[in-house]
Amino acid sequence: MSEQDAKRESKNFIQQAIDADLASGRYSGVLTRFPPEPNGYLHIGHAKSICLNFGLAKEYGGSCNLRFDDTNPTKEETEYVDSIMEDIRWLGFEWDSLHYASDYFEQLYQWAEKLIAQGHAYVCDLTAEQTREYRGTLTEPGRNSPFRDRTAEENLDLFRQMRAGEFPDGSRSLRAKIDMASPNMNLRDPVMYRILRATHHRTGDDWCIYPTYDWTHGQSDSLEGITFSICTLEFENHRPLYDWYCQKLGIHHPRQIEFAKLKLTTLLMGKRHMLRMVKEGYVDGWDDPRMPTICGYRRRGYTPESIRRFCAEAGIAKFNSTIDIIRLENAVREHLNAVAPRRMAVLDPIKLTITNWPEGKVEMTEAVNNPEEPAAGKRKVPLSGHLLIEQDDFREEAPRKFFRLKKGGAVRLRAGYIVDCHDVVKDDQGNVVEILCTYDPETRSGQDTSGRKVKGTIHWVSAEHAVRVDVRLYDRLFTVENPGAPEEGKTFVDYLNPDSLKVISGFVEPALAEASVGERVQFERLGYYVVDRDSTEDRRVFNRIVSLRDTWGKMEAKGKAN
DSSP states (O other), rough: OOOHHHHHSOOOOHHHHHHHHHTTOOOOOOOEEOOOSSSSSHHHHHHHHHHHHHHHHHHHHOEEEEEEOOTEEEEEOOOHHHHHHHHHHHHHHOEEEEEEEEHHHHHHHHHHHHHTTSSSSEEEEEOHHHHHHHOOSSSSHHHHHHTTOOHHHHHHHHHHHTTTSSSTTOOOOOEOOOOOOSSSGGGGOOOOEEEEEBTTTTTTTTTSSEHHHHHHHHHHHHTTTTTTEEEEEEGGGHHHHHHHHHHHTTTTOOEEEEEEEEETOOOOOOOHHHHHHHHHTTSSSSOTTSSHHHHHHHHTTOOOHHHHHOOOOOOOOOSSEEEOHHHHHHHHHHHHHOOOEEEESSSEEEEEEEETTTTTOOOEEESSSOOOOOOEEEEEEEEEEEEEEGGGGGSSSOOOOOSSTTTOOEEEETTTTEEEEEEEEEESSSOOEEEEEEOOOGTTTTOSSSOOOOEEEOOOOTTTTOEEEEEEEEEOOOOOTTTSSSOOTTOGGGGGOTTTTEEEEEOOOOGGTOOOOEEEEETTEEEEHHHHHHHHOSOOOEEEEEEOOHHHHHHHHHHHHO
């Protein structure tokens, strides 16, 4: 195989189609667009489309527009417009040109009149329910509307009266005249305009008729000179209609290419479901760190680099499939492992007292900020004779392969000394409440002259220097892989994970006392965390981004084995 053939095979089917159209002269360049409807917040599935459209434009030296398909005034708000812009920029992209479908309302109206004059569109008096009945089914052809044979002159007059507001809402519609017997339901005289008195977020009350998405989308693409209209697979059956409108109008005709949506296990990304979760209080708003929204992932502490990398690795396919959420979690783990500074935190503390430590002595140890990045240097961490360690790092009686601290055993304190446990203090119920150790002065990290070797190293914080923080331990919102396909008699609510959020108090080293909102760190041996916006000067709030390892996958595998 030649090098050129190998490069061709390594490209996805969209890139191959673009290469073919550029080579044939069908188009002279690449102009794509990302066209969200501003009726909600973007989710992780949109990230794939954003990365694809902006990525293709960059790869081919072209441009990518942002266009808001704002044709439904009852559901669209400026709040969503602003959030979408923020999400795109946070992901690392900038549009070359900003547009709104509402920019084209007048041109769309004029083109609708042109189709009427050509005999390709008519005003229909059927109600919405009657229109659905006349449409037929997948196995039965539709029936022609009794108003289908109106003259062009009558249709033009009625359409102008629709625009002038002379008819009640929903009493008439403008429909394309195509084929009521078509096997493609989208070609059975689709609605182009409906009468709707609603205030639009940009045009106000200028219009009382609004174009449908199918009528608006292709013509907006054409007006902007889009060459490749990249859509998700559900629009594949709409493509013949997209083409029909462009052909009948004789306007610039972009090429529509469909790709599979991004679907991940345990996520529910439908706007209807997400809206219910927000309104009924299952989550704390659209940017709740458990939500699959881009703003939710941003608040959770995910990085734009990790999401872009995940989208690239997920690839572009022609067929729908579901990707394991672990791949997204691993993407953020890999990126944060490379860039996140290390800090010590204890979330489930137990006292450790070094009995031979000089009274009142505080020693400044040097801890590595990031072993993956030597240039990150080191930081000073205070070490005293009274420490806090994790409960899980101690066992009074431990199994043979327990390499952390146990009674009669030894362990190294991260960036500190080797300590030997010689006794414990218990409460009235027999629970260990304090661990008593001695330290070996010859074993200081980086200066060890003792020759001693221990298998375990644990993290700690100095009790008198520790900073108390609130920690939100976020986990997956649902307990099943596909909450959108509930068993009979159930809804997705029945699969909500009761442990998706736990709030605890923890203790961190002094370096985090003034950590800024959005700052990401690795709590050594625990996971990756980010400072939440709810933090105050007196109390920092940390969100768990992701654990160090895929503990969920291990739990699930263990459950299946049992």
